Amino acid sequence: MSKQTDSQLAEREEQLQKRYEAYRALGLDLDLTRGKPSREQLDLSAGLDAPINGAYFAEDGTDVRNYGGLLGIGPAREFGARLLGLRAAEVLVGGNSSLTLMYQYVAFAHLHGLSGPGTSWSAEASASRGKVKFLCPVPGYDRHFTICEHFGIEMINVPFAAGGPDMDAIEAHVVADPLIKGIWCVPRYSNPTGHTYSEAVVRRMAGLPRIAGERFRIMWDDAYAVHHLTDDPPPLANLMDACRALETTQGLVVTGSTSKITYAGAGISFLGSDPGNVERFSRFLSASTIGPDKLNQLRHTRFLPTAEDLSAHMHRHREVIEPKFRRTIEILNEELGGKDVLEWTEPQGGYFISSDTLPGLASRVVALAADVGVKLTPAGATFPYGRDPQDRNIRLAPTFPPMAELEQAVRVFACCVELASVQKLRAG
Numbered sequence: 001m002s003k004q005t006d007s008q009l010a011e012r013e014e015q016l017q018k019r020y021e022a023y024r025a026l027g028l029d030l031d032l033t034r035g036k037p038s039r040e041q042l043d044l045s046a047g048l049d050a051p052i053n054g055a056y057f058a059e060d061g062t063d064v065r066n067y068g069g070l071l072g073i074g075p076a077r078e079f080g081a082r083l084l085g086l087r088a089a090e091v092l093v094g095g096n097s098s099l100t101l102m103y104q105y106v107a108f109a110h111l112h113g114l115s116g117p118g119t120s121w122s123a124e125a126s127a128s129r130g131k132v133k134f135l136c137p138v139p140g141y142d143r144h145f146t147i148c149e150h151f152g153i154e155m156i157n158v159p160f161a162a163g164g165p166d167m168d169a170i171e172a173h174v175v176a177d178p179l180i181k182g183i184w185c186v187p188r189y190s191n192p193t194g195h196t197y198s199e200a201v202v203r204r205m206a207g208l209p210r211i212a213g214e215r216f217r218i219m220w221d222d223a224y225a226v227h228h229l230t231d232d233p234p235p236l237a238n239l240m241d242a243c244r245a246l247e248t249t250q251g252l253v254v255t256g257s258t259s260k261i262t263y264a265g266a267g268i269s270f271l272g273s274d275p276g277n278v279e280r281f282s283r284f285l286s287a288s289t290i291g292p293d294k295l296n297q298l299r300h301t302r303f304l305p306t307a308e309d310l311s312a313h314m315h316r317h318r319e320v321i322e323p324k325f326r327r328t329i330e331i332l333n334e335e336l337g338g339k340d341v342l343e344w345t346e347p348q349g350g351y352f353i354s355s356d357t358l359p360g361l362a363s364r365v366v367a368l369a370a371d372v373g374v375k376l377t378p379a380g381a382t383f384p385y386g387r388d389p390q391d392r393n394i395r396l397a398p399t400f401p402p403m404a405e406l407e408q409a410v411r412v413f414a415c416c417v418e419l420a421s422v423q424k425l426r427a428g
């Protein structure tokens, strides 16, 4: 498109402007922001209520109606271990949100202390008159960044390379600054880029606690552990095994949940680390709760009792959402293929398509779309502090809208991208 003459561009702008006004006249009310399961997906777990039916004793003898069981019931710890590639003794089972566990873990490390009073990140930072910092591969998950912002933890952007985050940059940062206390990672089908980390990245990640110190934590958010969109999912090496080999398990915190397996608002969540860490974290939690919702844990373990059941269930999710991803990509190709105005990912799993406009146009595209009734994730949302230094990234979430709405929204999005791009090219 950049090779076109000004009169060609002017003509194209006029066509796009007409189309854009035609969209406005439709009075649309569409939304491409919601990274959540559709109703059809939630209906796949309709059988979740049946297995309890008065049978309140878990296989390990726990009466799930009563108080207690901070670490979770045995079968649920085993479920989490299978899901996340851990041992059951390394897993704590929480409530309906892994994000809550991440928040609580950061609160524990930052304010309370990983090994008791005097060992908190904040105490260490005050002693050296510095600030606690986290590394954030970007673009990334906005709610991770919100946790850091909430605790006043400074965030440092790290770019992605081919096999995941740029490990050279990460190692250089942790060597240079002992107040870097953690890193956010979504190792499989990263939100939003879709990266699955390579074996080399996982191996280097396992060595990070050695150079970053004993209070450093890799926050390994495996939210999309089983959320494949292809028959041939990319492999992800097991970081806990790699850490075991290097004796760095204390530096690893793995999280995940069934939010996008069963019910996003009523699933169960997991936090895994070495058993000593898990025990200390559960003691921290004991000040705020006598125990989690074990009834929910039990119904999950009965609903999806084996790895095969889980895999078959995830295949049914795939049947619902894969056509939506495929259609979104087809439309982007039809509308924008070969025009050099947008790059987008073709994810093999997860919940998002990540797109990059020409530099400086993401906010303009989001505003143009909003003006004709299509809500897009705010520009900058995928970066710490909501600041995309190049104003390029826009995250698309195709799972929730019905197909017809999705198609319409993607066409409007494409029109806005091209219109903004033509205007920019004409302005020179």
Ligand SMILES: Cc1ncc(COP(=O)(O)O)c(C=O)c1O
Pocket (backbone or CB within 6 Å): 035, 096, 097, 098, 099, 100, 141, 186, 191, 221, 223, 256, 257, 258, 259, 264, 269
């Ligand atoms: C990477 C990532 N982690 C965590 C979550 C939320 O997980 P939960 O529902 O278990 O709090 C999401 C939801 O979009 C996510 O994309």
